[in-house]
Amino acid sequence: MISSQMLKGVLExxxxxxxxxxxxxxxxxxxxxxxxxxxxxxxGTIYPLLLRLEKNGCLTSVYxxxxxxxxxxxxxxxxxxxxxxxEFQINFKExxxxxxxxxxxxx
Amino acid sequence: xxxxxxxLLKENNEFEKYNLSEHSKNVMTDIVCYLRGSNxxxxxxxxxxxxxxxxxxxxxxxxxxxxxxxxxxYQAFCDEIVKSFPKRTIVERIISDVNNITSxxxxxAFIWLFVKVTQSIVEGTSxxxxxxxxxxIIGNMIAVIEAKxxxxxxxxxxxxxxxxxxxxxxxxIHSWLKLTLLIIIPVCFxxxxxxxxxxxxxxxxxxxxxxxxxxxxxxxxxx
Numbered sequence: 600m601i602s603s604q605m606l607k608g609v610l611e612x613x614x615x616x617x618x619x620x621x622x623x624x625x626x627x628x629x630x631x632x633x634x635x636x637x638x639x640x641x642x643g644t645i646y647p648l649l650l651r652l653e654k655n656g657c658l659t660s661v662y663x664x665x666x667x668x669x670x671x672x673x674x675x676x677x678x679x680x681x682x683x684x685x686e687f688q689i690n691f692k693e694x695x696x697x698x699x700x701x702x703x704x705x706x
Numbered sequence: 707x708x709x710x711x712x713x714l715l716k717e718n719n720e721f722e723k724y725n726l727s728e729h730s731k732n733v734m735t736d737i738v739c740y741l742r743g744s745n746x747x748x749x750x751x752x753x754x755x756x757x758x759x760x761x762x763x764x765x766x767x768x769x770x771x772x773x774x775x776x777x778x779x780y781q782a783f784c785d786e787i788v789k790s791f792p793k794r795t796i797v798e799r800i801i802s803d804v805n806n807i808t809s810x811x812x813x814x815a816f817i818w819l820f821v822k823v824t825q826s827i828v829e830g831t832s833x834x835x836x837x838x839x840x841x842x843i844i845g846n847m848i849a850v851i852e853a854k855x856x857x858x859x860x861x862x863x864x865x866x867x868x869x870x871x872x873x874x875x876x877x878x879i880h881s882w883l884k885l886t887l888l889i890i891i892p893v894c895f896x897x898x899x900x901x902x903x904x905x906x907x908x909x910x911x912x913x914x915x916x917x918x919x920x921x922x923x924x925x926x927x928x929x
Binding site: 625643670 | 757758777
């Protein structure tokens, strides 16, 4: 389980990574994150991040009908979102490497 | 409120009426009340409301309560939403505040005009010339300020008020006492400050109602 402090920092990038794979809605994102071991993350945690990413031009959204009932808001990655994701991947890998190296030295 | 916002508001009202459980409706009432007092534009408030409505309804279909869907901390949830929007500029905030104040002025002026015309008819005096007293001017100004204060208080305490379930009777009495006190202040000015008074013609009296209404209409278009 990843601690909530660390989780907060990487959640945004992870959301971009999920949306890059396919068009998804809020609940699907929370379930995908859970599947990857992020723990229980409610839509209430994800929604403000999605709004922010949308406002920054990283995402666009469309409302589509669902079989279960009400419409769902599906998110798509924009060109800016793709660039943000690439930057996140580079920065995160660098950070992980740095922390990993530090932990190795400590051993 | 502009046409686009009005339409979305109507859609959201309809959606909540037929698609949400009583519990989710109560949660939405608190959330919407809190967002009304936030920095979000009226349109963005309705966009967010629609998203949360869909989220809650979808959650109910899976058998999940509002607490599970958005988390237990509704206020924190709303604060995060507000933070995710770009801050409004000073001009945008001024336009919004002036719009709210003009709405309050036109409503209070309309009530005042209605009372005055009724009074004139009952007393058999001319309705084309009305007497406005200093007490009415000050009382109405206080009423406008009070309306803004009450609005801010209710929206800020949206989540706190719903938690007060322990003693509903005391809460009811307490709320009514506060409200009565607020009403008494402008009424006292009405009753006890009868002079000086000024005669105003009906066109001027109607203008006091219509001008703020027109300003509000124009500002709605700008917003």
